[in-house]
Amino acid sequence: xxxxxxxxxxxxxxxxxxxxxxxxxxxxxxxxxxxxxxxxxxxxxxxxxxxxxxxxxxxxxxxxxxxxxxxxxxxxxxxxxxxxxxxxxxxxxxxxxxxxxxxxxxxxxxxxxxxxxxxxxxxxxxxxxxxxxxxxxxxxxxxxxxxxxxxxxxxxxxxxxxxxxxxxxxxxxxxxxxxxxxxxxxxxxxxxxxxxxxxxxxxxxxxxxxxxxxxxxxxxxxxxxxxxxxxxxxxxxxxxxxxxxxxxxxxxxxxxxxxxxxxxxxxxxxxxxxxxxxxxxxxxxxxxxxxxxxxxxxxxx
Amino acid sequence: xxxxxxxxxxxxxxxxxxxxxxxxxxxxxxxxxxxxxxxxxxxxxxxxxxxxxxxxxxxxxxxxxxxxxxxxxxxxxxxxxxxxxxxxxxxxxxxxxxxxxxxxxxxxxxxxxxxxxxxxxxxxxxxxxxxxxxxxxxxxxxxxxxxxxxxxxxxxxxxxxxxxxxxxxxxxxxxxxxxxxxxxxxxxxxxxxxxxxxxxxxxxxxxxxxxxxxxxxxxxxxxxxxxxxxxxxxxxxxxxxxxxxxxxxxxxxxxxxxxxxxxxxxxxxxxxxxxxxxxxxxxxxxxxxxxxxxxxxxxxxxxxxxxxxxxxxxxxxxxxxxx
Numbered sequence: 001x002x003x004x005x006x007x008x009x010x011x012x013x014x015x016x017x018x019x020x021x022x023x024x025x026x027x028x029x030x031x032x033x034x035x036x037x038x039x040x041x042x043x044x045x046x047x048x049x050x051x052x053x054x055x056x057x058x059x060x061x062x063x064x065x066x067x068x069x070x071x072x073x074x075x076x077x078x079x080x081x082x083x084x085x086x087x088x089x090x091x092x093x094x095x096x097x098x099x100x101x102x103x104x105x106x107x108x109x110x111x112x113x114x115x116x117x118x119x120x121x122x123x124x125x126x127x128x129x130x131x132x133x134x135x136x137x138x139x140x141x142x143x144x145x146x147x148x149x150x151x152x153x154x155x156x157x158x159x160x161x162x163x164x165x166x167x168x169x170x171x172x173x174x175x176x177x178x179x180x181x182x183x184x185x186x187x188x189x190x191x192x193x194x195x196x197x198x199x200x201x202x203x204x205x206x207x208x209x210x211x212x213x214x215x216x217x218x219x220x221x222x223x224x225x226x227x228x229x230x231x232x233x234x235x236x237x238x239x240x241x242x243x244x245x246x247x248x249x250x251x252x253x254x255x256x257x258x259x260x261x262x263x264x265x266x267x268x269x270x271x272x273x274x275x276x277x278x279x280x281x282x283x284x285x286x287x288x289x290x291x292x293x294x295x296x297x298x299x300x301x
Numbered sequence: 302x303x304x305x306x307x308x309x310x311x312x313x314x315x316x317x318x319x320x321x322x323x324x325x326x327x328x329x330x331x332x333x334x335x336x337x338x339x340x341x342x343x344x345x346x347x348x349x350x351x352x353x354x355x356x357x358x359x360x361x362x363x364x365x366x367x368x369x370x371x372x373x374x375x376x377x378x379x380x381x382x383x384x385x386x387x388x389x390x391x392x393x394x395x396x397x398x399x400x401x402x403x404x405x406x407x408x409x410x411x412x413x414x415x416x417x418x419x420x421x422x423x424x425x426x427x428x429x430x431x432x433x434x435x436x437x438x439x440x441x442x443x444x445x446x447x448x449x450x451x452x453x454x455x456x457x458x459x460x461x462x463x464x465x466x467x468x469x470x471x472x473x474x475x476x477x478x479x480x481x482x483x484x485x486x487x488x489x490x491x492x493x494x495x496x497x498x499x500x501x502x503x504x505x506x507x508x509x510x511x512x513x514x515x516x517x518x519x520x521x522x523x524x525x526x527x528x529x530x531x532x533x534x535x536x537x538x539x540x541x542x543x544x545x546x547x548x549x550x551x552x553x554x555x556x557x558x559x560x561x562x563x564x565x566x567x568x569x570x571x572x573x574x575x576x577x578x579x580x581x582x583x584x585x586x587x588x589x590x591x592x593x594x595x596x597x598x599x600x601x602x603x604x605x606x607x608x609x610x611x612x613x614x615x616x617x618x619x620x621x622x623x624x
Contacts, residue, residue, distance in 0.1 A: 079560045200327075236592075260593055
């Protein structure tokens, strides 16, 4: 609104314009109109304030050397310490309840707190909501609470998660889809193989979606294991999937996945072997970190 | 790969004019540059293409200047694609450029805004990186400069600004995705923007667009100390996000870079804030990690539409709060 009023004055800078406005209203012999009186008052106050304005703020602050953001006590739920811990709980949830037709995503952290525990670890208590990504991001939210313990050991060790989600048993089980998917790919002549899912443009065929979700669930085992307070992992691509022979009644799949860590912005590549069936869920049998060449083009096979 | 190339060829054929430019698709650099030319040609009294300098590999860097006249009017800067793999940002910026052009003379607030202020919009801020994401490595983030003494190329252009340069939250390893470079403004891509901002001298707002995470952030990244204007910027951000969310219910969080995402030194909006450009913000667009950088093309327009509402709010606020 103010912008429209200013437009009546031809100005280069606001302050010089303000002064012009004052001069013009003073020199006028007619009663100034109401908007002009308002502007005059505004300008006077503003000029006055700018005269008594404190000198510009002191030098910009120097960065601290060791930033300790992971404070003890109540945490701001939208800040990263709480979110990273919730992401760990989410990976845990997906390892337990993920499937070719179900992958959970973090919707929001409601409450969080952290405290140091004996043996030098830090425990986070979280209250958060997740949604089932497979049914679209607008799907119903599930409320969860979790304790996430990050051990503080010399060598990295996996965080420990205790998780409770309400109504987990009540969400629609995708039994029929899982059974159909299993039956389609369990025959011995099935040899699914694909690369770059999704592709550079975010395209993913219907047929590939369950494999992508399986990769995401299997990758959750790795992301959970590799997580610390200084990481925040997501899977950005299923670089490849190659179905393996299986004598047991499990789909056996070899995946290469690209993980993205938000704080470092690094892309990390892992090869893994996982099995799945509707009864036994996802099991990760082997994992192998893959070094990426500095001149990285396609992932090395 | 064959499918992608066919897709690109057919997109290029379709984009002879902005009316047929497919905003719901990802395009290569050449196509985006030719879109800019078409947009300028269809709005000659509003838009000019400013050649701000060249990239490391000598590609031209262009900003679109939206102006209805005046001399060095107070201006708003918006950049996208400084990190090349964040494809939804360049794609959204193209849509937004078109939106501003179409809205002028039609939408009262955009018209009024452009009556007082200029908008500079840089759709591809890292052209070398962008080309590399098409030809070699979709996940490339940095510039493509050669690092002496290393086989690893590239500097993180958002760790290369002169604000807490070299401090925590940037790497001194040239092979790292967040390598800060040998010194501040070592990257010509950054230097070109710095020179333009300094030479112009009248920018009132600087907004940098990234993906992903769905966040709207204000300074600082290099330290978690609050800026003096924290209260104001936080409430502007909160109101902007309310507008954004109103369209498709996409949830965003607001906060300082250091607190909400991570400590990061040498970032652009820290530098701009410290030289007095109060309304400095950074967006992280969709999504929150499901597709991440590989956001499906059918989400480009919804993302651009909601982002535009947030951006428009900030721009109107800047215009209504001269300083």
